[in-house]
Amino acid sequence: MAASPNLDVEQALLDFEEAQEKKKSSLKLFGKSISDIPCFREAFLYGIVGGLGVGIASFLFTSRVGRSLDFTVYSYAAITAGTWCYCRYEKAHRHLELLRFKHEMKTRALTEGVTDTDRLRSVQTDSTSEEGSVIILPAPRTTS
Amino acid sequence: MASWEQLNFQNSFSPLMEQFIFLHDHIMSILTLIMLIVGYSLSKLCLSKFNVTKQSENHELEILWTFLPGVFLIIIAFPSLRLLYLSEESEKSPLNIKTMGHQWYWSYEYSDFKDLEFDAFMSPVEKTTSFRLLETDNHTCIPTNTPIQMFVSSTDVLHSWTIPAMGVKADSTPGRLNIINIIAMKPGLFYGQCSEICGTNHSFMPITLDTRPIFFFKEWVKTMINS
Numbered sequence: 001m002a003a004s005p006n007l008d009v010e011q012a013l014l015d016f017e018e019a020q021e022k023k024k025s026s027l028k029l030f031g032k033s034i035s036d037i038p039c040f041r042e043a044f045l046y047g048i049v050g051g052l053g054v055g056i057a058s059f060l061f062t063s064r065v066g067r068s069l070d071f072t073v074y075s076y077a078a079i080t081a082g083t084w085c086y087c088r089y090e091k092a093h094r095h096l097e098l099l100r101f102k103h104e105m106k107t108r109a110l111t112e113g114v115t116d117t118d119r120l121r122s123v124q125t126d127s128t129s130e131e132g133s134v135i136i137l138p139a140p141r142t143t144s
Numbered sequence: 145m146a147s148w149e150q151l152n153f154q155n156s157f158s159p160l161m162e163q164f165i166f167l168h169d170h171i172m173s174i175l176t177l178i179m180l181i182v183g184y185s186l187s188k189l190c191l192s193k194f195n196v197t198k199q200s201e202n203h204e205l206e207i208l209w210t211f212l213p214g215v216f217l218i219i220i221a222f223p224s225l226r227l228l229y230l231s232e233e234s235e236k237s238p239l240n241i242k243t244m245g246h247q248w249y250w251s252y253e254y255s256d257f258k259d260l261e262f263d264a265f266m267s268p269v270e271k272t273t274s275f276r277l278l279e280t281d282n283h284t285c286i287p288t289n290t291p292i293q294m295f296v297s298s299t300d301v302l303h304s305w306t307i308p309a310m311g312v313k314a315d316s317t318p319g320r321l322n323i324i325n326i327i328a329m330k331p332g333l334f335y336g337q338c339s340e341i342c343g344t345n346h347s348f349m350p351i352t353l354d355t356r357p358i359f360f361f362k363e364w365v366k367t368m369i370n371s
Binding site for chain 2: 073074077
């Protein structure tokens with residue numbers, strides 16, 4: 001027996017409410033929740049852990065507190081900056097690919113079954129509208 | 145719309161504003177790291193007992209603090225320039241609206257439809273039950289998920305047409321047409337205010353943008369033409 005589809009909707013609603021609750025309780029910087037900032041958590045976690053690791057390792061090897069603190073802070077900054085830039089670049093790349101994919105999917109759905117693709121490619125097509133596209137098509141040919 | 149305790153941008157309702165917010169977050173995080181590094185170095189120097197001879201000369205350090213700001217600038221510049229050119233991109237849009245600034249109201253012409261033009265005055269404070277100094281008697285309506293091209297100009301003095309939630313702003317200059325491209329992602333009401341000093345009632349010529357799904361936009365067009 002197939003599972004009731006309503007269960008998925010209820011689960012989705014519960015997940016949504018849980019996400020909203022988490023958002024309310026998350027740290028806010030100048031009025032903006034940090035959970036809304038992509039890559040923030042990942043970059044700063046890597047930075048903190050990496051910085052602490054480098055600092056502790058340098059202290060174990062050198063037994064110099066001041067120098068170890070320097071290593072901690074500068075490596076934290078370097079790891080955070082590097083992780084942040086890499087993560088943001090990957091995210092922007094994925095976002096662009098997703099947009100291209102969505103555009104291609106919509107165009108294919110609209111042009112499915114069309115044989116005169118060369119003529120259609122020369123026509124301006126707006127496939128961004130969700131409620132049926134705004135397609136500007138040439139006047140139909142009349143056969144005598 | 146903006147609230148009184150708001151420090152950040154308004155929520156984004158267009159892809160362009162989304163990208164602006166991402167760029168702002170990117171630059172702010174780089175700046176925070178720079179402040180951290182500089183603040184830490186400053187505090188170390190202030191607390192130093194001046195018994196480290198290398199502080200008077202250090203070629204490696206000098207190379208580093210010459211090279212590193214350049215790297216940070218490149219990290220900031222690449223996404224910034226990308227977004228700058230992205231914001232100037234325009235595609236052929238199915239709907240064009242002409243916006244004219246007057247003292248002290250906006251007028252809109254939908255040239256793609258016959259006889260669709262109207263003025264938008266601020267609703268009087270005593271009579272409005274909605275947001276003070278933001279409501280207008282006629283709303284500018286556009287369909288969602290459709291590229292809109294807006295031509296902004298003025299009949300008298302400089303004005304500026306803006307919707308912060310869409311990330312658009314353009315000066316309306318007499319004798320010049322400036323172009324704005326808008327794609328509204330979601331339906332809703334968005335507010336803006338004239339952003340160029342234009343006289344006594346500069347603060348009292350707001351902009352109300354009403355974005356609707358295309359079916360309801362068509363109904364609005366029919367209503368406006370019939371009325």
